[in-house]
Amino acid sequence: MDAMDVYESALGLIGGTPLVRLRTEGAAAVYAKLEYLSIGGSAKDRIGLRMVEQAEKDGLLRPGGTVVEATSGNTGIGLALVAAEKGYRSLVVVTDRVSEEKVNTLRAFGAEVVIKPSGHPRQHPEHPMSFAAHLAATTPGGWLANQYDNPANPEAHYLTTGPEIWRQTRGRVTHLVSCIGTGGTISGAGRYLKEVSDGGVQVIGADPASSVYAGGDGRPYFIEAAGHFLHPDTEQDVWPTSYHPDVVDRIVPVADRRALHTLRQLARDQGLLAGGSSGTALAAAHEVAAGAGADAVVVVILPDSGRQYLSKYFNDTWMLRLGFLDGDADAPRVADATPQDGDSAALPYLNTRTPVGDALNVLRARNLAGVEPVLPAGPCPAGPDRRPTAPELAGSVTLAGLEAALQDGGATLGDPLSDHLEPPLPQFGYGEPAHEAHGTLARHPRDTAVVLRDGCAQALVTSSGLSALVPTGH
Ligand SMILES: Cc1ncc(COP(=O)(O)O)c(C=O)c1O
Numbered sequence: 001m002d003a004m005d006v007y008e009s010a011l012g013l014i015g016g017t018p019l020v021r022l023r024t025e026g027a028a029a030v031y032a033k034l035e036y037l038s039i040g041g042s043a044k045d046r047i048g049l050r051m052v053e054q055a056e057k058d059g060l061l062r063p064g065g066t067v068v069e070a071t072s073g074n075t076g077i078g079l080a081l082v083a084a085e086k087g088y089r090s091l092v093v094v095t096d097r098v099s100e101e102k103v104n105t106l107r108a109f110g111a112e113v114v115i116k117p118s119g120h121p122r123q124h125p126e127h128p129m130s131f132a133a134h135l136a137a138t139t140p141g142g143w144l145a146n147q148y149d150n151p152a153n154p155e156a157h158y159l160t161t162g163p164e165i166w167r168q169t170r171g172r173v174t175h176l177v178s179c180i181g182t183g184g185t186i187s188g189a190g191r192y193l194k195e196v197s198d199g200g201v202q203v204i205g206a207d208p209a210s211s212v213y214a215g216g217d218g219r220p221y222f223i224e225a226a227g228h229f230l231h232p233d234t235e236q237d238v239w240p241t242s243y244h245p246d247v248v249d250r251i252v253p254v255a256d257r258r259a260l261h262t263l264r265q266l267a268r269d270q271g272l273l274a275g276g277s278s279g280t281a282l283a284a285a286h287e288v289a290a291g292a293g294a295d296a297v298v299v300v301i302l303p304d305s306g307r308q309y310l311s312k313y314f315n316d317t318w319m320l321r322l323g324f325l326d327g328d329a330d331a332p333r334v335a336d337a338t339p340q341d342g343d344s345a346a347l348p349y350l351n352t353r354t355p356v357g358d359a360l361n362v363l364r365a366r367n368l369a370g371v372e373p374v375l376p377a378g379p380c381p382a383g384p385d386r387r388p389t390a391p392e393l394a395g396s397v398t399l400a401g402l403e404a405a406l407q408d409g410g411a412t413l414g415d416p417l418s419d420h421l422e423p424p425l426p427q428f429g430y431g432e433p434a435h436e437a438h439g440t441l442a443r444h445p446r447d448t449a450v451v452l453r454d455g456c457a458q459a460l461v462t463s464s465g466l467s468a469l470v471p472t473g474h
Pocket residue numbers: 042044072074075179180181182183184185186224225226275277278303304
């Protein structure tokens with residue numbers, strides 16, 4: 001009798017994802033590998049399975065054991081579904097910047113989720129990786145998956161993703177484009193494709209523009225799970241050993257705005273709802289395809305689904321607030337009340353390490369026409385070409401506040417501003433309707449807000465600047 005055409009468990013539905021041709025402008029063919037069609041919704045299912053099975057083989061994970069991991073979400077989901085199927089407990093540590101959808105998915109698979117504040121350097125005990133290591137060490141039967149340094153991560157892609165691409169393209173693939181997070185996907189799939197093609201396949205990394213992999217300074221960016229962020233207080237920048245830079249021929253930096261618009265366009269034009277890092281990868285793939293010949297076959301990995309980011313990248317309110325959308329040009333916008341780039345009144349800010357004495361000098365120098373200066377305190381180093389990103393705006397300071405603290409002995413001139421911060425200013429995207437921003441600011445104790453463009457502080461806007469644009473009645 002013929003065997004039934006069925007799967008014996010969810011684990012059989014990990015990987016095996018299709019390639020679909022994308023409509024592109026150039027002559028080269030571009031195929032997207034839809035990793036979101038893996039059973040847990042991302043490329044990370046593959047490593048979840050491989051890391052768990054290797055740990056079982058090595059005797060590191062035993063019946064009744066607990067799988068522990070720090071993750072931006074997808075690896076946790078892959079591990080949690082494998083753990084659920086195999087009867088292990090799972091404990092996942094994420095930061096508060098991971099999307100709500102991912103946290104809810106983790107919980108749905110039975111994972112216990114620990115949410116830690118973002119913004120700690122790697123060596124801090126509350127950093128997710130340090131905390132996960134602590135949990136694994138103190139939980140009986142605990143095993144830390146550690147995707148960043150686990151050889152089973154790139155190996156999973158060497159054994160599955162790479163061979164699938166080779167088979168699906170009948171060996172015609174010429175370029176592989178992939179994001180780099182832990183580096184597992186590009187290192188494993190890239191190494192396989194290079195080996196099997198005798199070095200014929202070009203391997204190209206796609207990276208958020210400020211990520212360290214692409215040569216950026218490591219400041220925050222808004223694409224989850226891709227790239228390498230560097231906290232300014234990081235003592236030693238350690239790259240994951242799952243990333244093998246020798247496999248990568250070149251890296252294409254992609255600004256968040258371009259990644260996000262590419263992503264939204266893909267859903268609207270081609271019916272493919274992919275996640276943020278897919279936008280980064282696809283924008284890079286377009287660039288690669290444009291420079292390749294008509295015979296080129298470019299494969300781009302789309303790691304996960306847009307359904308995980310409906311509250312962010314596909315949400316116009318989120319996009320507008322961070323300054324990734326222009327807004328409605330027919331009505332007054334926040335930008336219309338904002339000094340333009342290059343204007344001497346463009347955003348002044350102090351950084352958190354500035355001594356109180358220096359900050360007072362700056363504030364006094366700017367105290368023109370009786371306006372109370374309120375300066376956002378950003379990261380270190382700060383400067384005209386290093387604008388803080390929204391999450392880095394640590395707080396604000398005022399002349400009156402600092403003078404009062406000096407007078408009552410609560411501050412000394414040498415204290416860093418970080419010891420004397422007041423709450424951050426409200427933030428508006430440059431494309432937001434002026435009347436809405438005005439309404440919000442009117443209800444706020446401060447009269448000044450930060451204007452964001454592409455997720456970065458661009459200027460300050462005041463209530464009076466906005467009110468001049470708002471018809472009476474608003
Ligand atoms: C959505 C998404 N994109 C890209 C990546 C990067 O893949 P890798 O870690 O294999 O480099 C990840 C990894 O977590 C991811 O979840």
